[in-house]
Amino acid sequence: MVKLRQFFGLARLQFGMENAYRFDSLIWITIVPMFFVIQYFLWKTIYAVSGSEVIKGFTFSAMMTYYLLSHITTAYTSTLVDRNTASMVKSGKLIKELVRPISYFSKSFLNNLWYGVFRSKYVPLLLIIAYFLIPTFEYTGVNTVLYVISLILAILLRFTYAFLIGLSSFWVKEYFGIRQFKAGLFAFFSGTLIPLTFFPQVFQRVFYFFPFQYMLYVPINMFLGQYTGTEVLLMLGVQVMWIVIFSLAVKFVWKRALTKFMGVGV
Secondary structure (H helix, E strand, O other): OOOHHHHHHHHHHHHHHHHHOHHHHHHHHHHHHHHHHHHHHHHHHHHHHHOOOEEOOEEHHHHHHHHHHHHHHHHHHOOOHHHHHHHHHHHOOHHHHHOOOOOHHHHHHHHHHHHHHHHHHHHHHHHHHHHHHOOOOOOOHHHHHHHHHHHHHHHHHHHHHHHHHHHHHHOOOOOHHHHHHHHHHHHHHOOOOOOHHHOOHHHHHHHOOOOHHHHOHHHHHHHHOOOOHHHHHHHHHHHHHHHHHHHHHHHHHHHHHHHHOOOOOO
């Protein structure tokens, strides 16, 4: 079981890394709000040209709220666990992690939580900008709670998924290509680039069978109140199902990966 000393010790390590890369942190603080402003003007033009107040079920305010929550959700669910695993496997440094009193999976998850906390440093500025740009920001207490619950599940889901994909680095020489392909799949199928309702119905039905929308699109729609009571339970249940599937897969693949790992790089 993870002790509080270990938990906050990992926070200090993560803070040290963030402090060492202050310029990168500054870029994140500025570029995400700037991108949100660009999305604002883009969609403002699209709604003006269309002459419609509602596009694919979204009013302009709802659309901007969607992108606001997309940036916030991405901040907390993002993970580098697959990249870090690939790096340690290639260098052979993973052997040091295997003899620590805390399991590599648990340590990686805690590091990932702190990474999300520090990465979200752009959220305050983003909220201030959104306050002035979004015409009507509508929310309810119930939907906010549902969003938080779904967000927690999304954090677990995206982490276990990334951890599993990262284990492929035990069998490949270079992980970069796999990581880029994984990022592309997430951007396209999760609703990061555009709400999934803009895709044809047949595509939307197919998306239900992939885990990606449950990492971002579903939590956002919880906040927007897009689901009925039954649909809420279904979506949360599917999130839990994918977490269980990936967790079992991680346990299965991890055992086999360790038998291959020789501690001298691959």
